[in-house]
Amino acid sequence: MPKRREFIKKAILTGIAAEFGSSISGWSDLLAHTFHDDYGSIPDIDRSDFWAVVRNEFLVNEQLTYLNxxxxxxSPKRVIESIVESTYELEEVVKTGHKKTTLIRNNVAKFFNADPKEIAFTVNATAGMNLVAFGLDLKKDDEIILTKHEHVGGAMPWTSVANKTGAKISTIDLDPTGKTNFDRIASAISDKTKVVVFSHVTCxxxxxxPAKEIAARCKELGVYCxxxxxxxxxxIPVDVSDIDPDFYIMCGxxxxxGPKGTGILYIADRNLNKLETNHVGAYSDSKYDQNANLLELKDEASRYEFGTRNTPLLCGLNTAIDFIEEIGIDRIHSRGVELASFLRAKLIDIEGMEILTPSEGPYSASILTFRIKNRSYQEIQKSLFRKFKIRVRGIYENELDAIRVSCACYNNEEQLTYLAASLNSICSD
Ligand SMILES: Cc1ncc(COP(=O)(O)O)c(C=O)c1O
Known part of the structure; x- marks a missing residue:
């Protein structure tokens, strides 16, 4: 709570208050409402003011409607500043800043409710997935379960491992309503299955x-999750201790x-020495003597880190986590859901519109994906950018031929209304 106060105070100090002076009755009012524990009870007017303050923390390019x-x-401005400041700080004394990683690891672990020793820093999500895929010592005919909705960075490492080892990939389709995905995944597990790989939120x-339920079933059957x-x-809130998977892969x-080029890999305590290390070096060892051919790796996930790294990027990631915590991850989650529902209501009447994101609460959050009959994703994506400067992502995965819209904490209703109007215009061309 005190952190949230600091955030708003900072906003006031940087003069943002002046911009909203007319729409709220005063800052003390805003503070009273925005710090109410129950997000749902905040009156609408205060809600939009709150998110306008958040939006102002970012470099906003009004020419570009960024929904991707x-x-x-x-990254919020303070993340960029943190990268720059820590770069200056370290360059002045010409240091790597490695010692800072301990504090940052503690903060990351706290945010995801992990033990710091379960957290390894990677450069992106794909790197984390490669580490797991190549570390698991899969053998010929071992089965890997994947879903048809995986990102190339989540699936390709497994294809590569399967090709090298003779392990077999079994790909399952997911239920577009979200309702039976637990059953679909659970029933695909066989006595050959070694690992089940799926996205917590599909790209x-x-x-x-239902990550927690799937992880529990995997544990019960002795299969890696x-x-x-x-x-x-x-x-969305991610509590790895509660979900309790074997591995949980993220990017910053x-x-x-956070900064581009940051990733986080959670390895459950019980698996800390189950993944083979294909790369080692300075910082991955607890004991090393070249002459004696002696190498003992750290008994923690940081054994998968090695050599000099770009510490300022980790400082930026740390600042990003503080920023999210000041707003509150629950509040960010609710806002994403609110914006996605707002957009859904705007799109539903467009002729030929098919919304591919489940509409029911637990199965969707801040992404809305749709397609329009007789319009390819390439055509829509290109027109949105060329004519309206709206950036969204085309979805070709699983042959969905669709458009994905991301509703982040710096997006707003005005942008989504503009998107809906632009789509209407494209459809009437
Ligand atoms: C579900 C999922 N996994 C992995 C990736 C790859 O992420 P990165 O670029 O951090 O490797 C993405 C990127 O969009 C993704 O959506």
């Missing part, structure tokens, strides 16, 4: 999967609003 956080998120239609959380981290540059 699922690919890369915008295709933004469907939320590897969750791709690239779209979930920063969009989407909904986490």
């Amino acid at each position: 956080t699922s690919t890369v998120g915008r 295709t239609n933004g469907m939320v999967l 590897c969750i791709d959380g690239a779209q979930a981290a920063g969009m 540059h989407k909904w986490m609003l």
